[in-house]
Amino acid sequence: MERIVLPQIENFNTIDVYLANGGFESAKKALAKTPDEIIDEVKKSGLRGRGGAAFSCGLKWSFMPKTTSKPKYLCINGDESEPGSFKDRQIFEDNPFQLIEGAIIACYAIGAKVAYLYIRGEYHKWIKMMQAAVDIVYEKGFLGEKMKETFGNDFSCDLFIHKGAGAYICGEESSLMNSIEGLRGYPRVKPPFPAQNGLWGNPTTINNVETITNIPAIIKNGWEWFSKIGAPKHPGTILFGISGHVNKPGVYELPSGTLLTELINDVAGGVIGNKKIKCVIPGGSSMPPLRGDKLEGVKMDADSLREVGSAIGTGGVMVMDEDTNLLDVLIRIAHFYHHESCGQCTPCREGTGWMEKTLKRIKQGNGTSEDLDLLCDVANQIEGNTICALGDAAAWPVKFMITRFRDEFEQYVKPEVSMPVPNKVHSMRSTAAPLNNLQK
Amino acid sequence: MSFKFTEENLKKIEAVREKYPTALAAVMPVIYIAQEQNGYLSNEAMEEIASVLGVDKVNVLSVVTFYTMYHTKPMGKYHVQVCTNVSCMLRGGYQIWDQVKGKLGLDHMQVSEDSKFSLEEVECMGACGYAPMLAVNEDYFENLTKEKVEEILDSLK
Structure with missing residues (x-):
């Protein structure tokens, strides 16, 4: 089986082994072509972003203005704070040079002179590893002024590592840029999109670490090779990070479109104690969960997962066995998004808190069946009404967990209303509602 | 100062x-x-x-x-961070959290009187596949068991 992002070559994370295995040959090949040819190649390969949105990488690059007097930037997103996602650190650890090579090719393709690699602050160890790798690459003359000579091309670029400081929201591309600019990590209103108005108001492209690491392989082997791996509409391999109740949790690189059941039962060694699966979150905690009895035939690629009402996200698969208390899980997820909401938009800032409080009320035994509807109602009012996708990320698990596991959640609540009225958000929903509606 | x-x-x-x-x-x-x-x-x-x-x-x-990693108050010499997010929770993160709380006699964001320890319940640290985990200052300790936690905390002098 082909491994692109994490090749099984011993000591691949040392420069000598990397160079002996064709390291920086792709960059040489790329820099001999025109930027447009590179963008075209990546576009044709079908490579889609691995950060969650699964947007076409080549298309994203092509949005960068060709003629501009402004400096252009590349940001590589290694913030990796989504619960369930832990794949980027594996790249920093095992394949730092391919990531750097990918960054060089990406910079050349979009015309950026500077790339910022944003790594979450908690990853002290991996930041040191990456910095050491970057220093070596500078020394070898593949980055900075020296690369003009090395590649015999007029182009040069720099790569800097920016250390985050513990904010989930900075994984959102526009707050990541604010964070690099030295501001609070508040997401920006889009449009304008980063390709027009990014870092310091200049054209900027933001790609995930895994996406960038794929680039050298595509340049080396060609777009046709890449497009034939895995699911046709979402080609390539994906790093799946499996956690929770499985025997062999960890990061596994597999072709896209791999069966979820195969991933859990064969690759990750099955569920601990051979228990049944109650619930699987397929792409990190913000993605809609799937029922354990509906996993047959589910394929792990963006389109297949959308068909079954979920999403690929960052490929962070969380497996929960039959004894898991989903209310506890949902409270923990709700708490996370409440904690991480940046506070800019009212629906998210307030709604995430309401959802957490309501869920905790249910946990205390004071919930009613109506509270479950109330939770879905609050979730619906957050979703789509915020500047960034954190609102959706907070709403989806609550909404879909309750809808898809209603039978279980009904067990935690009392059947009829026992709370003193008025406590209903329903009655506050719309001031435009007719008066008789409010009095009901 | x-x-x-x-x-x-x-x-x-x-x-x-x-x-x-x-x-x-x-x-x-x-x-x-x-x-x-x-x-x-x-x-x-x-x-x-x-x-x-x-x-x-x-x-x-x-x-x-x-940002949560900047501290406006002095923290302990050993800043112990325990993750209790979903992946850790599924594998006993809260038991580890309770154990550490009990052993250090501290709660979330408290500092011991001798300034040796401080404790924080943290959100996902990106160690989901190696859960449960805790971090002491910059170092991760993964695949924890009760015994391992004892050992780690005892080794902090």
């Missing part, structure tokens, strides 16, 4: 400045440098950061108060 950057750190700041086109952008790395030197971010330290970079004090304060 006044705060001045050491000569060595001033050189580091100069190097950091070169990575970015604006002085403001260097604020995050410079806050880290100050926190490392001072242990935490006092008002004086934040004022010094602002003056060294030539930015407004409010810029520094707003960034410091946004």
Whole structure:
């Protein structure tokens, strides 16, 4: 089986082994072509972003203005704070040079002179590893002024590592840029999109670490090779990070479109104690969960997962066995998004808190069946009404967990209303509602 | 307590400045440098950061108060961080959290009287496949068991 992002070559994370295995040959090949040819190649390969949105990488690059007097930037997103996602650190650890090579090719393709690699602050160890790798690459003359000579091309670029400081929201591309600019990590209103108005108001492209690491392989082997791996509409391999109740949790690189059941039962060694699966979150905690009895035939690629009402996200698969208390899980997820909401938009800032409080009320035994509807109602009012996708990320698990596991959640609540009225958000929903509606 | 950057750190700041086109952008790395030197971010330290970079004090304060890894109060010599997010929780993260709480006699964001330990319940640290986990200052400890936690905490002198 082909491994692109994490090749099984011993000591691949040392420069000598990397160079002996064709390291920086792709960059040489790329820099001999025109930027447009590179963008075209990546576009044709079908490579889609691995950060969650699964947007076409080549298309994203092509949005960068060709003629501009402004400096252009590349940001590589290694913030990796989504619960369930832990794949980027594996790249920093095992394949730092391919990531750097990918960054060089990406910079050349979009015309950026500077790339910022944003790594979450908690990853002290991996930041040191990456910095050491970057220093070596500078020394070898593949980055900075020296690369003009090395590649015999007029182009040069720099790569800097920016250390985050513990904010989930900075994984959102526009707050990541604010964070690099030295501001609070508040997401920006889009449009304008980063390709027009990014870092310091200049054209900027933001790609995930895994996406960038794929680039050298595509340049080396060609777009046709890449497009034939895995699911046709979402080609390539994906790093799946499996956690929770499985025997062999960890990061596994597999072709896209791999069966979820195969991933859990064969690759990750099955569920601990051979228990049944109650619930699987397929792409990190913000993605809609799937029922354990509906996993047959589910394929792990963006389109297949959308068909079954979920999403690929960052490929962070969380497996929960039959004894898991989903209310506890949902409270923990709700708490996370409440904690991480940046506070800019009212629906998210307030709604995430309401959802957490309501869920905790249910946990205390004071919930009613109506509270479950109330939770879905609050979730619906957050979703789509915020500047960034954190609102959706907070709403989806609550909404879909309750809808898809209603039978279980009904067990935690009392059947009829026992709370003193008025406590209903329903009655506050719309001031435009007719008066008789409010009095009901 | 006044705060001045050491000569060595001033050189580091100069190097950091070169990575970015604006002085403001260097604020995050410079806050880290100050926190490392001072242990935490006092008002004086934040004022010094602002003056060294030539930015407004409010810029520094707003960034410091946004990110969870910047501390405006002194933390313990060993800052113990336990993850209780979903993947850790499924594999006993809360038991580890209770164990550490009991052993250190501290709760979330408390510091021991001798300033040796501080404790924090943290959000996902990106160690989901190696859960449960805790971190002491910058180091991760993964695949924890009760015995391992005892061992780790006992080794912190």
